[in-house]
Structures are given as C-alpha cells and as structure tokens.
Amino acid sequence: MPALLIFGISVAFSFVAWSAVTALYIWPALQSRSRFEALRMLLVLHTFRFEGLSFLVPGIVSPDLPIAFAHDAAYGDLTAAILALLALASLRSAWGVAVVWLFNIWGSIDLLNAFYQANNAGLVPGQLGAAFFIPTLIVPLLLITHGLMFAILLDRPSVRAPA
Numbered sequence: 501m502p503a504l505l506i507f508g509i510s511v512a513f514s515f516v517a518w519s520a521v522t523a524l525y526i527w528p529a530l531q532s533r534s535r536f537e538a539l540r541m542l543l544v545l546h547t548f549r550f551e552g553l554s555f556l557v558p559g560i561v562s563p564d565l566p567i568a569f570a571h572d573a574a575y576g577d578l579t580a581a582i583l584a585l586l587a588l589a590s591l592r593s594a595w596g597v598a599v600v601w602l603f604n605i606w607g608s609i610d611l612l613n614a615f616y617q618a619n620n621a622g623l624v625p626g627q628l629g630a631a632f633f634i635p636t637l638i639v640p641l642l643l644i645t646h647g648l649m650f651a652i653l654l655d656r657p658s659v660r661a662p663a
Contacts, residue, residue, distance in 0.1 A: 507625035510636035518641045522648070530648065536591060538652050539600055542645050543591070546584035546607060551638070552577025554631045561629040566621035573617070576610035583607065601653060608646040611639055 530538040554560045555570040583603035590596040614635070625632060 503625045507632075507636065511640060514637055514640040515644070518644050522644050526645075527648065530652070535652060535655070539649065540588065540591060542649050542652075543584050543588045543600070543603070545645055546603070546642065547581055547588070549577040549581035549584065549607070549642070551634065552580075554634070555628075559629075561631050562627040564624075565627040565629075566623060569614070569617045569621045569623055573614045576614065580607040580610050597653065600649065604646055604649045604653065608643070608650075611643055611646070614639070 530541065533541070553574045555565065555574045561570065580603065583599070583606055587596065587599040587603045590599045618635070628635070
C-alpha cells in the first residue's frame with residue numbers, strides 16, 4: 501500500500517475515532533460545565549501545541565522534510581501554545597474571551613495551513629519520521645476541539661446549569 505494512502509487513511513480514521521470520542525464523552529462533559537470551565541478544559545489540551553517544534557529536530561524528521569513546511573508548522577504551533585496559555589491566564593478577565601477568540605482563529609488556521617503547505621510542498625509521509633503521529637493522531641483531535649470552542653464561544657455567554 502502506498503505511504504500517501506496509509507497517511508490519508510490514518511488521518512481519516514483519526515477524524516472518525518475522535519468524532520466518536522467527542523460525541524460520546526467530550527461534548528457531553530463540556531455541556532454540563534460553565535462556559536469558563538468548558539473553555540478552560542479545551543485550552544489546556546492546546547497548551548501542548550509546542551510539540552510541533554519536533555518538526556525541527558534532526559533525527560525525529562527526515563532531513564528531506566521541506567524546511568518551509570517544518571518552520572511554518574513548528575512556529576505556528578508554538579504561537580498557538582503561547583496563545584492558549586495567554587487565553588487560560590486571561591479567561592476570567594474582561595478581555596479573556598477575546599484572547600480565546602484570537603487563539604481559536606489562529607490555531608484553526610495554523611492547522612489547516614499546515615495541511616495545505618504539506619500538500620503544496622509535495623511532502624511525503626515518510627519525511628515526517630517519528631512526527632508522523634502529529635498529523636495522523638493529534639491534529640484531528642485539535643481541529644475537532646477548535647470546532648467545540650467555536651460552538652461554545654458562539655453560545656450565549658451565560659453560565660450553563662449542570663445537566
């Protein structure tokens with residue numbers, strides 16, 4: 501089976517699996533919490549976005565990994581991690597929701613841009629090396645949780661009563 505097909509199947513199955521986990525466990529748990537608590541839970545997950553820096557580590561990725569992709573993905577993720585930390589720190593402040601919006605827009609665009617840049621650069625899945633798990637396992641979860649954050653942010657700002 502070609503590596504590109506394996507990569508595509510892995511990403512697709514990851515979206516399906518994380519969608520099931522989200523529908524069965526994550527979304528119901530978030531709905532029973534206040535807006536603040538729900539956003540906080542999702543933001544904590546995104547503080548681990550610094551893992552994208554692994555695209556810059558020799559031995560983790562192939563030396564043939566397109567450098568433009570590696571830099572954009574690594575530093576875009578690092579920026580997202582910093583924004584997630586800022587959003588967490590400011591969540592209870594008057595401007596906290598604005599920082600969450602900023603993070604969520606940046607983080608979503610960064611992930612979608614990484615897929616676009618990888619395709620545009622002709623990235624071959626083997627060039628990802630040990631970082632193969634990031635786009636095939638972690639990125640689908642991150643994109644889904646960005647969607648959840650948008651849903652929460654667009655919901656009325658009042659605190660939801662526990663179910």
